[in-house]
Amino acid sequence: MRTKDKILVTALQLLNEHGVKSVTIRDIAAEMGISHGNLGYHYANMELIIYALYEQLVKEMDAVIGSMQFSGIHLQLVYDSNKIMFTKFYEYRFLFIDFVAIGRSIPKLRKHYLSLQKKRAAEFFMLLMLLKSNNILSSKFSDEQYGQLIQSLTIFGDFWISSSELVYNGKKDKRVDYYLNLFFALILPYLTKEGQKQYGMLQK
Amino acid sequence: MRTKDKILVTALQLLNEHGVKSVTIRDIAAEMGISHGNLGYHYANMELIIYALYEQLVKEMDAVIGSMQFSGIHLQLVYDSNKIMFTKFYEYRFLFIDFVAIGRSIPKLRKHYLSLQKKRAAEFFMLLMLLKSNNILSSKFSDEQYGQLIQSLTIFGDFWISSSELVYNGKKDKRVDYYLNLFFALILPYLTKEGQKQYGMLQK
DNA sequence: GCAAATTTAGGACATTTGTCCTATTTATTA
DNA sequence: TAATAAATAGGACAAATGTCCTAAATTTGC
Numbered sequence: 001m002r003t004k005d006k007i008l009v010t011a012l013q014l015l016n017e018h019g020v021k022s023v024t025i026r027d028i029a030a031e032m033g034i035s036h037g038n039l040g041y042h043y044a045n046m047e048l049i050i051y052a053l054y055e056q057l058v059k060e061m062d063a064v065i066g067s068m069q070f071s072g073i074h075l076q077l078v079y080d081s082n083k084i085m086f087t088k089f090y091e092y093r094f095l096f097i098d099f100v101a102i103g104r105s106i107p108k109l110r111k112h113y114l115s116l117q118k119k120r121a122a123e124f125f126m127l128l129m130l131l132k133s134n135n136i137l138s139s140k141f142s143d144e145q146y147g148q149l150i151q152s153l154t155i156f157g158d159f160w161i162s163s164s165e166l167v168y169n170g171k172k173d174k175r176v177d178y179y180l181n182l183f184f185a186l187i188l189p190y191l192t193k194e195g196q197k198q199y200g201m202l203q204k
Numbered sequence: 205m206r207t208k209d210k211i212l213v214t215a216l217q218l219l220n221e222h223g224v225k226s227v228t229i230r231d232i233a234a235e236m237g238i239s240h241g242n243l244g245y246h247y248a249n250m251e252l253i254i255y256a257l258y259e260q261l262v263k264e265m266d267a268v269i270g271s272m273q274f275s276g277i278h279l280q281l282v283y284d285s286n287k288i289m290f291t292k293f294y295e296y297r298f299l300f301i302d303f304v305a306i307g308r309s310i311p312k313l314r315k316h317y318l319s320l321q322k323k324r325a326a327e328f329f330m331l332l333m334l335l336k337s338n339n340i341l342s343s344k345f346s347d348e349q350y351g352q353l354i355q356s357l358t359i360f361g362d363f364w365i366s367s368s369e370l371v372y373n374g375k376k377d378k379r380v381d382y383y384l385n386l387f388f389a390l391i392l393p394y395l396t397k398e399g400q401k402q403y404g405m406l407q408k
Numbered sequence: 409g410c411a412a413a414t415t416t417a418g419g420a421c422a423t424t425t426g427t428c429c430t431a432t433t434t435a436t437t438a
Numbered sequence: 439t440a441a442t443a444a445a446t447a448g449g450a451c452a453a454a455t456g457t458c459c460t461a462a463a464t465t466t467g468c
Binding site for chain 2 (some may be wrong): 444445446447448449
Binding site (some may be wrong): 409410414415416417419422423425426427428429430432433434436437 | 439440441442443444445446447448449450451452453454455456457458459460461462463464465466467468
């Protein structure tokens, strides 16, 4: 692996473990066994590394979402795509754990995230509308209510990791599933009979 | 005001504005126009200041919640108590914005928060059960489902500020109301006819 | 195989920050 | 009022950190 890539791998590991505040250029160099001067040659400072990792996450998400086959609308689809997203998010958890601090110190990242979120919210809204017209989500709730639901789901999606970092004390390999389950519990009361049937048959 | 109290006031203002990462003992002293040596005499480091502010928040919350009159069970009660909590949280928003980083660097704070959260969740569960038995919340959802709802509401309650810090661009004085409204939208589908009626009549 | 470009190591330096220390001033109390 | 305690100012210092620089080593392209 090229040094430049290896730096990102090591940085990600250290950032996830110790948090943005505690990791320095020199820490990463030491962990890799290279000089801090060398590391500075590839990435002059932590912000560049963090932004590179953010770009990497976005890229990986696009790739994995893009490769999904949308064969007919079904609750399983929502489940699968969210499971992938939750898992990826957790791989890059330091970003979410220090979300605001990072957004504050790297305006470019914040700006990009905002437009990304807007796009994702619009896609998700389309998906919900589709589920609604296919009698999976109930029609008795207004589009505005579904819009609000999406906002809350977005907040949950962005911050379940932070919460779990402080609170979760279950098995490590069940963490994502646990919060994915909570996420779906938020959608549960909006389901029709048919939706509930599909929910019961979800392959988790 | 005593210097020791004034330090907390100034620290809170700076922390809310710039975040934990960017505020130092010396910054606070400079803002107050006193020497850093003097500030060190009262609080040796930032962690002591942050913990003191956390204690202050907990104390203020206890006081304000304790003074509420619980005259009969009603959705308005849930609304009012949450409005108070949301408002207080926002006054001390730096705590929530850097929740994980603070919890990591001040284990005592993390530990206290965990036991507090446990207590609050239990109280909230009792409240929901009461609303359920008073036909405000629907009986068609299981206690387990209400338990999950509380967990999601807790995550929302702890992190709406972080999200708003990055996303919200509405009027400043409507911020708390906006997220309180989203918070209640999460409860909406669990309401009975009677509950919905009370919801429509909420004095916001 | 050799010149040029890239990569690497490590030193130097300024800045920031927490921490400690002492001297002075202000407040308290007996 | 005198002595004691509390509060304040500001200097000193070490550790950490980003940043810059140079020289050596390695790789690349012709």
